[in-house]
Amino acid sequence: xxxxxxxxxxxxxxxxxxxxxxxxxxxxxxxxxxxxxxxxxxxxxxxxxxxxxxxxxxxxxxxxxxxxxxxxxxxxxxxxxxxxxxxxxxxxxxxxxxxxxxxxxxxxxxxxxxxxxxxxxxxxxxxxxxxxxxxxxxxxxxxxxxxxxxxxxxxxxxxxxxxxxxxxxxxxxxxxxxxxxxxxxxxxxxxxxxxxxxxxxxxxxxxxxxxxxxxxxxxxxxxxxxxxxxxxxxxxxxxxxxxxxxxxxxxxxxxxxxxxxxxxxxxxxxxxxxxxxxxxxxxxxxxxxxxxxxxxxxxxxxxxxxxxxxxxxxxxxxxxxxxxxxxxxxxxxxxxxxxxxxxxxxxxxxxxxxxxxxxxxxxxxxxxxxxxxxxxxxxxxxxx
Amino acid sequence: xxxxxxxxxxxxxxxxxxxxxxxxxxxxxxxxxxxxxxxxxxxxxxxxxxxxxxxxxxxxxxxxxxxxxxxxxxxxxxxxxxxxxxxxxxxxxxxxxxxxxxxxxxxxxxxxxxxxxxxxxxxxxxxxxxxxxxxxxxxxxxxxxxxxxxxxxxxxxxxxxxxxxxxxxxxxxxxxxxxxxxxxxxxxxxxxxxxxxxxxxxxxxxxxxxxxxxxxxxxxxxxxxxxxxxxxxxxxxxxxxxxxxxxxxxxxxxxxxxxxxxxxxxxxxxxxxxxxxxxxxxxxxxxxxxxxxxxxxxxxxxxxxxxxxxxxxxxxxxxxxxxxxxxxxxxxxxxxxxxxxxxxxxxxxxxxxxxxxxxxxxxxxxxxxxxxxxxxxxxxxxxxxxxxxxxxxxxxxxxxxxxxxxxxxxxxxxxxxxxxxxxxxxxxxxxxxxxxxxxxxxxxxxxxxxxxx
Numbered sequence: 001x002x003x004x005x006x007x008x009x010x011x012x013x014x015x016x017x018x019x020x021x022x023x024x025x026x027x028x029x030x031x032x033x034x035x036x037x038x039x040x041x042x043x044x045x046x047x048x049x050x051x052x053x054x055x056x057x058x059x060x061x062x063x064x065x066x067x068x069x070x071x072x073x074x075x076x077x078x079x080x081x082x083x084x085x086x087x088x089x090x091x092x093x094x095x096x097x098x099x100x101x102x103x104x105x106x107x108x109x110x111x112x113x114x115x116x117x118x119x120x121x122x123x124x125x126x127x128x129x130x131x132x133x134x135x136x137x138x139x140x141x142x143x144x145x146x147x148x149x150x151x152x153x154x155x156x157x158x159x160x161x162x163x164x165x166x167x168x169x170x171x172x173x174x175x176x177x178x179x180x181x182x183x184x185x186x187x188x189x190x191x192x193x194x195x196x197x198x199x200x201x202x203x204x205x206x207x208x209x210x211x212x213x214x215x216x217x218x219x220x221x222x223x224x225x226x227x228x229x230x231x232x233x234x235x236x237x238x239x240x241x242x243x244x245x246x247x248x249x250x251x252x253x254x255x256x257x258x259x260x261x262x263x264x265x266x267x268x269x270x271x272x273x274x275x276x277x278x279x280x281x282x283x284x285x286x287x288x289x290x291x292x293x294x295x296x297x298x299x300x301x302x303x304x305x306x307x308x309x310x311x312x313x314x315x316x317x318x319x320x321x322x323x324x325x326x327x328x329x330x331x332x333x334x335x336x337x338x339x340x341x342x343x344x345x346x347x348x349x350x351x352x353x354x355x356x357x358x359x360x361x362x363x364x365x366x367x368x369x370x371x372x373x374x375x376x377x378x379x380x381x382x383x384x
Numbered sequence: 385x386x387x388x389x390x391x392x393x394x395x396x397x398x399x400x401x402x403x404x405x406x407x408x409x410x411x412x413x414x415x416x417x418x419x420x421x422x423x424x425x426x427x428x429x430x431x432x433x434x435x436x437x438x439x440x441x442x443x444x445x446x447x448x449x450x451x452x453x454x455x456x457x458x459x460x461x462x463x464x465x466x467x468x469x470x471x472x473x474x475x476x477x478x479x480x481x482x483x484x485x486x487x488x489x490x491x492x493x494x495x496x497x498x499x500x501x502x503x504x505x506x507x508x509x510x511x512x513x514x515x516x517x518x519x520x521x522x523x524x525x526x527x528x529x530x531x532x533x534x535x536x537x538x539x540x541x542x543x544x545x546x547x548x549x550x551x552x553x554x555x556x557x558x559x560x561x562x563x564x565x566x567x568x569x570x571x572x573x574x575x576x577x578x579x580x581x582x583x584x585x586x587x588x589x590x591x592x593x594x595x596x597x598x599x600x601x602x603x604x605x606x607x608x609x610x611x612x613x614x615x616x617x618x619x620x621x622x623x624x625x626x627x628x629x630x631x632x633x634x635x636x637x638x639x640x641x642x643x644x645x646x647x648x649x650x651x652x653x654x655x656x657x658x659x660x661x662x663x664x665x666x667x668x669x670x671x672x673x674x675x676x677x678x679x680x681x682x683x684x685x686x687x688x689x690x691x692x693x694x695x696x697x698x699x700x701x702x703x704x705x706x707x708x709x710x711x712x713x714x715x716x717x718x719x720x721x722x723x724x725x726x727x728x729x730x731x732x733x734x735x736x737x738x739x740x741x742x743x744x745x746x747x748x749x750x751x752x753x754x755x756x757x758x759x760x761x762x763x764x765x766x767x768x769x770x771x772x773x774x775x776x777x778x779x780x781x782x783x784x785x786x787x788x789x790x791x792x793x794x795x796x797x798x799x800x801x802x803x804x805x806x807x808x809x810x811x812x813x814x815x816x817x818x819x820x821x822x823x824x825x826x827x828x829x830x831x832x833x834x835x836x837x
Contacts, residue, residue, distance in 0.1 A: 177577065177578070178576045178577060178578075179562060179576065179579055180562075180577075180578040180579025180580070181579075202563075202579070206563065207563075209566050210562075210563050210566050212566070212570065213562075213566035213567070213569040213570040214569065216569075216570035216571070217569050217570060217572055236541060236544035236545045237541065237545055238541065238542055238545050238572040238575075239538040239541045239542065239575055240572065241572075242541060
């Protein structure tokens with residue numbers, strides 16, 4: 001979160017304003033972790049969530065379930081502890097408070113308690129293997145670097161963050177309407193993107209092949225910096241693409257992105273877009289018009305909007321209906337139900353100055369979880 | 385299944401004869417003649433091996449469909465047309481016994497039977513497909529008229545996106561959990577809604593094949609248990625030897641009855657070795673010339689090959705004697721080695737022992753220290769193989785292809801590529817037997833020789 005966003009957003013918490021006498025040193029201090037895990041970290045909620053109803057309170061629950069989940073801790077000196085497992089909420093809480101990890105990763109649920117993994121052979125009937133794992137997507141703003149000019153790298157601003165919002169809307173709708181998932185958590189990843197956690201039982205039990213199929217379903221951009229970046233759909237589109245375009249993308253593109261990013265304003269910028277169109281006759285026609293235009297003064301209509309209209313008209317007249325659907329997500333990272341899992345929901349202990357201020361002011365009062373850590377409204381723990 | 389030795393066979397028509405593609409759910413309640421037990425299985429094995437070769441050669445789906453149809457027609461027809469289905473089912477179950485016994489065998493059989501099923505399904509009529517769908521216990525339901533109307537627009541969009549004809553009013557769609565059809569989802573080839581995919585008739589093969597594969601995989605494990613615990617012992621005098629032989633069987637001509645005996649004389653051998661011997665035999669031949677000796681495995685492999693090539697017994701004796709006497713002396717040769725050569729040419733030849741070895745047999749042999757038999761593509765180090773191929777005149781481009789096949793353990797394909805490189809001509813059937821290599825080579829070179837003469 002940038003300074004602006006943390007001051008403009010998150011107004012739901014009541015603040016009196018920073019007290020005069022407190023001088024908070026810049027930078028990270030390991031003592032803050034102790035306080036964080038002692039007062040802010042939602043141990044009970046994490047336990048409840050990861051239990052998925054198997055919290056031992058009703059007869060039908062699987063008492064071993066939570067204990068079979070792997071956690072990993074990254075300690076201060078970059079030591080990485082894998083295969084941490086806990087049998088109760090208090091075990092989890094005590095271990096975290098004692099070790100004060102700078103990062104916590106949540107791994108899969110295995111067939112047996114990870115602590116006992118060495119007792120099981122790698123083949124045959126009795127195996128130590130992952131059996132459940134949330135379906136996770138990871139979208140980085142840097143994947144959009146070739147369509148945003150306001151920032152680059154890990155920087156984000158109000159102009160380009162909407163690219164993320166749009167991706168979230170497209171994917172979230174598909175996950176619910178197309179795939180029938182209900183329990184979806186979108187969370188800011190702490191740096192430059194978002195993570196999506198799909199927690200339905202059906203999702204947790206997906207095979208690698210099925211996860212790959214879902215990712216491929218979303219994929220429209222088949223290329224990278226080294227390949228030919230042609231995005232074309234010669235002809236009619238699949239209902240998913242049609243819906244994404246009509247309900248989310250078209251409006252966003254034409255009314256926001258075009259203008260805020262000045263996508264057609266310079267030759268360098270419009271060439272990037274022209275390079276995505278396979279039809280040479282179309283691109284040379286447009287190039288001709290736009291190189292001319294530079295010299296003559298324009299009407300009051302914004303040049304970006306004007307050129308976009310020209311592009312659409314030229315394409316449609318060329319009888320080649322190319323719908324310019326810009327890359328949704330170039331990098332969708334899937335969480336595999338394998339031993340080499342990707343880090344997922346990570347609670348960063350590196351606190352920013354702003355959050356510290358809140359903390360001191362709060363003085364023991366627990367802030368509402370939803371806003372502090374960016375959980376969406378769909379956060380739910382009573383699953384499957 | 386009851387196996388009987390009688391001449392007559394009594395058969396019942398199984399229930400699922402509507403669709404000619406059986407489900408292979410249960411071993412049929414039939415009496416089967418012992419001879420049919422073996423012959424049916426070998427015929428089916430030919431089909432499976434044909435598929436295996438074609439897949440290894442990277443044939444496209446359209447080509448595979450045609451190939452399967454031809455292979456099936458050529459091998460699985462029964463003189464009595466009504467018995468076709470029985471042969472199909474019986475051969476499948478016999479091969480289950482043969483191929484359940486190790487992990488590798490099971491894997492191969494599963495892949496080939498699944499491929500066979502896929503293409504036979506695709507070759508069937510719409511009616512047959514639909515009937516089969518009913519039989520399979522698939523988690524899918526044909527959608528109702530109302531559901532179709534509601535989804536019609538979306539279904540049309542999908543069809544248009546792939547340049548397919550639009551679904552007609554009576555088109556059948558199946559509603560299936562999306563997890564069952566990952567390939568279709570990945571390619572956005574289906575409309576999905578609330579977790580269900582709407583699968584068109586022509587896409588249904590993917591569902592059927594997945595289910596078939598899964599069923600067969602489980603069945604093979606069970607069959608293996610039964611085999612190991614009871615059948616193998618119970619049948620040790622009757623079926624077991626047949627089953628064990630089947631997995632090693634070579635299915636082409638056995639070159640035991642050479643038509644052209646006497647056409648090859650000793651003086652031709654050196655030249656023939658260079659021009660028409662496959663690498664395995666060339667190596668043995670060269671070593672024999674070099675060391676004036678070969679150990680038993682080599683003597684058998686090369687000796688029987690030469691017999692298959694058409695070397696007369698007298699010439700064979702002279703040839704081996706000329707070499708061996710340089711090492712062990714003429715007397716010892718007569719005493720210790722000549723008899724086995726005569727035996728190889730004996731009239732009372734037992735079926736398997738005295739026929740020239742097939743590639744399969746050679747590949748599965750285990751040459752030890754001092755041995756030179758076996759299959760060089762399998763038993764040589766890459767370095768030695770490259771050197772040997774170089775001496776045969778294989779160019780660098782072809783050499784890489786050959787080595788690539790070897791790395792993937794397709795030894796016969798490697799030999800086929802060598803043949804093609806050396807003769808500058810294609811060998812579509814692939815090499816399965818050293819004598820086949822020789823006769824194919826001879827066919828190509830012979831007209832040239834005649835012209836030259």
